[in-house]
Each structure stands twice: as structure tokens, then as C-alpha cells.
Amino acid sequence: MEYGGYAGKLLRVNLSTRSIDQQNTMDYLPDWYGGRAMAARIAWDEIPPGTGAFDPSSPLIILTGPLSGTAAPFSGRTTVSGISAQGYPVEWYSRSSFGGHWGPELKHAGFDGIIITGRAASPVFLKIENRSCTIEDAGDLWGKGIYASQKIIMEQYGKDWRVFSIGPAGENKVRIAIAATETESASGQGGYGAVMGSKNLKAIAVHGTLPLEVAEPERFAEICRLVRNEAHGSHGWPHTPKLDKEKVKKFGQRYQACTQGCAVKCYDARFYTTVPAVLQRGKKLSGQVDCIAGLFPGLQSSFYNWKLGFEAGFEIGQMANDLGLNHWEILVGMIPWLRFLKNDGVLTRIDGMEIDLDSPKFWAFLLRGISGREGEFRSALSEGTVRASKSLGIGEDRVKELFPAWGYAGHWDGHGDRINYVFFPYWVVSALQWAVDTRDPISSAHGYGQNIMGWSRICSPELGLDWERIKKVSARVYGSEACADPVSGYTGKAFPGWWHGQRSVMKDSLTVCDQVFPRIYSLRTEDNFARAGNMEGPSFERHMFTSLTGIPWNDKDLEHASERVIQLERALLVRNWGRSRADDESVIPYFEKAEQQTNPLIRKKVALDPEKFKKVMDEYYTLRGWERKTGRPTLETLKKFTLEKEAEELGDKIVEKD
């Protein structure tokens, strides 16, 4: 292998013909340098217009990146791309990602990724070990939960095997089905569990002991050490969260890495070793609770005020994992929607059972029914809340309050998502990110809104930075203080939307944790701008990448390669789905309602001003080199990114320049 960090081969499996081939990863390097970047290239080449998520020809593209699972800290993630079953109003090309230890194991097994097409005649799983792959019968696994599938395979082959599996929801092509590994590492958004299910593919089991080369071992080791130490104790917030003493004592709460390489005490990841079950009385449960799963028990005095309690909430969360259902959709979209409908007097029962969000029995009835497509109402919900609302003809207005676009519930947007605290003008950037994406964009774009809010004194009264400090750091990163100024309105909001766009690609391609990178703010430097050794925070990823791979890129090269991915993804959307500015603007009405939180410096709730926002969109399109009228890349732009052939295919769908 010419470059360090890569396993060197891609596995191509056609389940219809049962053919297994190996392709050199070098075919895509260095330009399409891993994960999301490589997936975009494959998607452009191999997904023709008219392909649906469940068509056998629709490829499921599972890729690691060069950093994945190496000594690079926070690097254990894997990306999943392809036609999304969750996408709305159309199934279109999108992406997801997951942590755990599966991706690194795949690399040790000799593969940087797997591209799966076709549909097996009966349920199967893939068995991959040290450069070999076989298609195995999964008849005994079909119908089993994600936990049981892993345990059965690990019992058969060994404890050091890693398994990526779907549950009943994926088997039944539920559009909000996940595929996952361990107890909480899921490719959650996108419905890729359903895509796996449509291929009759239950699981992918991997084990490997092959080494990977490192281009500059000493330099790479030192850079990893510096980055790991700089990032200790903060991931979007300046303070280090502590364990909850009561939960440590009662439920065995502990830190557990949600992905290989994690080196922070993260807000998002807690493991519980002994939680008494409520529904399965007498049982003690264990498992991980990451991110939004902490919402299952309900919160006091807020919008999410159901009262399941910790034990039942934990049990229901683990049940959702095992059945293979998307936590974000359920907790931030579906349950708030049902709560609205009940409070509005529109609906009191579903499929004969009273809606009672305080009852674990109701949640179990709901989740089991969705994953098994049982009952009229729960079957409808198997299509996701947005499609269900439409097919049932119920609560469509409430859906518009909770789902900004593309079939995904709100996320760091200041409106439908009330759990994340973000006020105007910061959610203007979120609105822009939502506008130009194909999914909930925030899962790889926490770097702006979450970072600023978390580092502000509003969210971190003791250790947070004052607005002047935040503005000064912002000026270094974005070129202008207005980009993070709390009273800057719409000024300077296009640039962060543009910059974090390519940073998201970088994270999903290398791969590294979204909650840690890019490093921007710090408590360890005088000016609060993150640095380690002679490296600046936003360059950390590039230093790790170059010393590992030997690809001699500077910051601009890596940014350019990452932006090129956005151009190719957009070109694909234009070619296959006619994506245009009108689609992008469809997010605007969602943001026209008054925000949930109030900026204390403005002291009144703000709603999006569509005309001003459209000017921000103009600025964004100009930065991207897209025609302002149509939102499509121009010929000039595609040439700049050496995508001339792709431009030719787009023909008269694009203009020469804006």
C-alpha cells in the first residue's frame, strides 16, 4: 500500500449473484481520501437516476477512513452511505455514521470498506476475516434483536469478533431502522438498517489481525499525543462532566468509550452495569446510554416532561437499540408529536391503547409495534413520523413544528428541538446547514452552534468565555468577529455554514469524532484559541492525516479535497433528483416561527426573516460557487474542482457561471 493508514482493499459483495470481489483502495486515493469522500465518488459512479433505497441495485456503502482505529485519538468511527430510506419527500443519497470498535476491526481484517449490492434469496450475514469474506446463512438470526445477533455470532466465532447488525425493525424495512454494534453504537439516522433488511443482510461480522503501515511513526505518535492531551476534558464545553454519585452507587454508572480512541470524559457516553428492569421484573440490565438516549426517562419542568423514571427509561432505550430503532426520531420527533396530538385532543389511543407517555407499557407497545409493523397506526409510524402523518391524515401541522426538513426531527435549530439550547443568531447557521443538506446535518456539524453556546457563559457560567473572547477566537477561525457575535443578526452567518460544511466532510472521511473536532476554543492558551505544540486547533486533523498517510497535503489541500466532496454530492443530487434552490428554501417556514430560547442580549424571541435569510443563502451559494438562482454548482466551479466530466453529464442543468 502506497499510503499509511489504509488497509488497501475494498470489499465488493453482490448478494444476488453471491459474488465477492476485492478492489484496490488506491483506485480512489488520494483525492477521495476515505469515508464520506470515497462514498461520494462511488455514489456518483454507481447510483443512476431513478434508484430507490430498496432496489437491489442500490449500494450500501460502509467505509472507514485512514485515521479510523489508529492511535489517532477519537478515530473509531465508520460511515454508512447510500440511498436513504428515511429521506423525505424522496429517498435520496445521504449518509450516517457509527462508533464502537467495528470499523477498526474491519481495517485489521484487511478492508477499508464494503460496498454491498443485490438482495440475498434468504437471510444471510457476512463473515469477514483477514482478507477473506464468505456469505453465511442467517436463518437462525432472523427475528433476533441486535444484542442477541451479536452474542450468537461472538459465541460461535469468538469474543474478539465485532458484529454490525440490524434488528427486527431493519428486517421489516422500517424507515427509521438503525444498524448497530455493541449496545449503543448505531448508524442511527437515514434508515440504513432498512436498506440492509431489504438486502436480506442481517449482519456483518469481522475479525482481523493484519497490521497497517504508518508513514512517519514518530511524528504521528507525537502528534497523536499532543492532540489527545489538548482535547482532554472538553468536547464542545470547557468543563469536564462528572459521574452522578447516586447513579454510580445504584446503577453502576461508569464512563465507557462510545467509539475506539476516545480520550475524554464526554457528556454523551455513560455505561450502566446494573439497572433493575421494570417491564422484565427481576432482571438486571446493562448497556450504554449515549447522547439523546438520556432523554428516555423524561425531564422535569420542560417540554420532554414524561415521567418514565430512570429504570424504565433505561429499559425502553435498550429495547429501542435491540429492536433497531432510531432514538432521535422517537425522542425528538415522534413522541413529542404524539404528545401534541394528545394535548390537542386529536388522538387519545393508538391501535387500541391509550397514549400514556408515563407508562413503560405504552412505550413498549409502541416500539415493538413499529419494529414489527403491527396495527394500523404503528405500521404507519414504521414509515417514520412525517410519512405517517401524511398517510394517516393527522397532525401534519404539528409535524411542521418538529421536523425542519427531509424527514428528520429538529436538531440544534432553536425551534422544534428544545433539548439543545441555542438562540438567535446562532441557529441561522443551523438553518443554512439544514437548507443545503439531505438529512439532519448537525450530527457532523456540532462545531458551530453547540461549540459557541457551550463555551459561552450562558451554558458554562464558571469556565465559559465572555462574548469578546468568543468573538476574537471566531475572527481567527472565520475571518470576522461577526461570525460568532451574539448581536450580529444575519451578518457573517454564511461563512461558518460554508466552513463547517467541509469540516463535516473531513470528520466523516478521516474519520474522527464530531463532538471533539474541529478544535477551536481552549482554556489552556492565553487567547483561548486551541493549540498544541506548534499546531493550531483547526489543523489537528490535517497533521494526523499527513503523518499517518504520507499524503503531503497542507491545510488548504485537505479543505479543498473536502469541499470537492460537497460539490460532487450536490452534483449527484442535481443529476439524480433535480435538487434546486427551491428545495433548499423549503426549510424556511419551519424557522419562521418564534424561537424556543431567548438571547439575553436581545431579550425577545426572534423568528427567521425569510428575506434576510435568502440573502445569507445568496452569500453561501456565492462562497460555494453555486448559481444563486438555482442553487446548482456552475460549470466554472466544477472545473475549479476538476469535475469537468461530471459537469458534462449535468449538461444544461447548470450554467457556465453566476
Place this chain on the structure above:
Amino acid sequence: MVELRVKSNLCTGCLNCQTVCALVHLGIHDRSASAIQINLEFFSGLNSVTYCRQCEYPMCRAVCPAEAIFKDEHTGAWKINYDLCVMCGKCISACPYGAMFLKGKTPLKCDLCGGKPACAEACAFNAITAGER
């Protein structure tokens, strides 16, 4: 004289100890070529660490027919002299802690990294620390 101190109950399963061990010793990325091994328990959450105690009377040394295991007087670590090692594998089965590993036919053993163990440096959760013996 240095020793590794390990608290398995603090191990989060990040495997940074394993990846840096192979990186600093062999200049490659190979978790299975690490002289410290984490046994991940995804479903109970109770990971455990298999590591060398640098025993006072090491069994690995006692069974070695080639007398290839010698003491580094500076750190107190028992090290392998690969020029003498005959790759018989007896040390692997002799270790009561299971803390000597095979990569291919080559035995791997913790050498305390010359006194500054990289695994301890990489552990952000103090599951592995290094201290004076």
C-alpha cells in the same frame, strides 16, 4: 524502577493503550501486536486489562531455554533479547497472568518503554498509570 498500576474498573475500552504500544515499539498500527491487551465486555461493560507485572521471580524467564529474558536495571523491566530468543513460545504459556503475547511466532512483552510507559500516558481515565516501584 517503574511499575504499571492498573485499575480495570476505570477502563473505558478506548484501546488507546494498545494502539500506542504497537506504534511506539514497532512503528505500525497493529492492536494485536501490543504488549498490553484490553478484554472488551460490550454487554456487561466490565472491561479488564491484561498486563505484565514485571514479577520479582518471572516464570517467563524461568522457562526460557535460551536465557533470552533479562532485566533492564534502569526501569526494572524484564525484556526479551530477540537475538537469543528461539521463538519456542514457552514463555507465553508460562505467564500466570497471560500477559505475554504472540504476534505470529514472535513473543511480545511489556518493556515499560524505557521508564515512561506510552500506554499509561495515553490513558485519559487513569485506568493505567505508571509510578515508582
